[in-house]
Amino acid sequence: MKTIKFWQFMGSMDDSTDINIAPIIEEFESTHPGVKVDVQQLTWDNGLDKITTSFAAEEAPDVVELGNTWVTQFASQDVLLDLSDKVTDIKGEYVGWDGVTYDSKIYGVPWLLGTRALFYNKELFEQAGLDPEKAPTNWEELKEAAAKITENTGAKGFGIAAGEAETPWTQFSMFLWSNGGNFLNADETASALNEPAAIETLEYVQELSKVSLVAQDGMIGQEFAAGNVGMFISGAWNLRGLAQNAPDLKWGVAEIPVAPTGNSVSFSGGEILSISAKTEYPEEAYQFVQFMTSKQNAMKITEIATSVFPAFPGVEADPFFADKPEIAIFAKQVATAQNPPSLKAWQKISEKVTTAVEKAVLQQTSAAEVLQTASDNINKLLAR
Numbered sequence: 001m002k003t004i005k006f007w008q009f010m011g012s013m014d015d016s017t018d019i020n021i022a023p024i025i026e027e028f029e030s031t032h033p034g035v036k037v038d039v040q041q042l043t044w045d046n047g048l049d050k051i052t053t054s055f056a057a058e059e060a061p062d063v064v065e066l067g068n069t070w071v072t073q074f075a076s077q078d079v080l081l082d083l084s085d086k087v088t089d090i091k092g093e094y095v096g097w098d099g100v101t102y103d104s105k106i107y108g109v110p111w112l113l114g115t116r117a118l119f120y121n122k123e124l125f126e127q128a129g130l131d132p133e134k135a136p137t138n139w140e141e142l143k144e145a146a147a148k149i150t151e152n153t154g155a156k157g158f159g160i161a162a163g164e165a166e167t168p169w170t171q172f173s174m175f176l177w178s179n180g181g182n183f184l185n186a187d188e189t190a191s192a193l194n195e196p197a198a199i200e201t202l203e204y205v206q207e208l209s210k211v212s213l214v215a216q217d218g219m220i221g222q223e224f225a226a227g228n229v230g231m232f233i234s235g236a237w238n239l240r241g242l243a244q245n246a247p248d249l250k251w252g253v254a255e256i257p258v259a260p261t262g263n264s265v266s267f268s269g270g271e272i273l274s275i276s277a278k279t280e281y282p283e284e285a286y287q288f289v290q291f292m293t294s295k296q297n298a299m300k301i302t303e304i305a306t307s308v309f310p311a312f313p314g315v316e317a318d319p320f321f322a323d324k325p326e327i328a329i330f331a332k333q334v335a336t337a338q339n340p341p342s343l344k345a346w347q348k349i350s351e352k353v354t355t356a357v358e359k360a361v362l363q364q365t366s367a368a369e370v371l372q373t374a375s376d377n378i379n380k381l382l383a384r
Contacts, residue, residue, distance in 0.1 A: 068099030
């Protein structure tokens with residue numbers, strides 16, 4: 001009997017969590033005689049530390065669930081199996097490959113993806129003289145709606161994240177990518193933040209901040225639930241959260257408003273299944289990865305969790321979403337969502353982006369000035 005050790009975050013092998021993956025595992029074992037899967041559930045509190053320690057001690061599981069922003073960390077240490085040749089035939093079937101690619105090689109298969117969309121308060125829209133059933137579809141409409149809500153309701157029109165490490169650059173990325181800009185140039189050797197698309201984007205965000213609540217992401221979410229913010233960008237986890245914590249709030253969900261380029265690009269967060277480079281059973285491990293990441297089995301988790309989605313284009317057409325328009329918005333947005341660059345230096349680069357965004361929205365410093373400073377600092381990091 002060959003035993004595949006599988007460490008993951010998504011569900012348990014019993015009824016102790018909302019997501020019970022035991023039936024999926026049992027089906028794999030029944031269709032692959034001679035192979036057993038030993039599942040261990042990780043927690044988000046210490047799971048990454050445990051995975052890091054296991055690789056350092058050469059005691060890693062055969063298959064491990066990784067966040068898509070973690071892949072670079074492990075791929076750069078040569079502890080993940082290179083799957084480039086194995087996935088050639090299935091690349092066209094999935095989205096999210098940029099989140100598993102490092103140094104032009106593929107170190108995992110996209111499993112479940114999450115993204116962001118625009119939440120809006122229908123009651124505040126109505127009070128501001130806006131159509132409560134029509135969310136902003138582009139940047140101009142977003143700014144106009146935010147201004148009308150601020151001027152006519154006493155609430156803030158929008159929420160812009162600041163005062164924390166991750167959310168400011170993450171939120172800015174969606175505006176930047178939609179506007180045709182990027183953090184780095186095409187070969188990722190220099191900053192692109194001093195280019196016109198990036199400057200135009202930050203100038204827009206800067207203007208938007210004048211009719212927004214500029215605060216930490218958690219505070220923005222709380223104020224939206226309390227009816228004090230008209231719109232904010234967040235993930236599908238808020239679908240359940242708002243239903244539970246603000247049952248009387250009337251709200252809707254829409255795609256990220258399109259930029260002047262005509263594009264709507266969101267941020268992609270994802271769960272990846274990777275294989276240890278030290279596994280004794282590479283073929284069986286890959287068969288298991290293929291089984292778990294199939295649309296049929298990934299959808300089983302989506303139907304329960306409703307906050308992550310199979311990494312397949314057009315998944316929003318699945319019958320499950322037919323009577324769930326809010327969830328379908330996120331499923332559709334996944335197809336055009338992007339990941340940040342897969343670089344070892346990304347953590348430090350993102351800090352420079354956050355600093356620039358916060359200076360622009362908190363101090364109203366010139367967008368061109370703060371982005372030039374960020375570019376200079378990023379180029380120094382890339383030159384090391």
